[in-house]
Amino acid sequence: MSHPASTAGDQPTTHTPTGLIAFAWALVGVPLAYGLYNTIKAASALFG
Template structure:
């Protein structure tokens, strides 16, 4: 099977960068949601 020289070179694997970026924004958001849930449960217990 002939190689296709017109194809662009394989792009670098950026999965780690995607994971890091989502963790960067996900951790503070999870903290905010945790605090929110803690407060929201007061509607049923308060």
């Protein structure tokens, strides 16, 4: 007995608030940008 492949229409749609998405990106992006900045600054001191 086989089941037909599920499509996107079978799943209920969910809505994630835009503010929550922006907060999550900031929570990850700010420390990442800070770490990259410090890495590039340290590398330029070594090679510059």
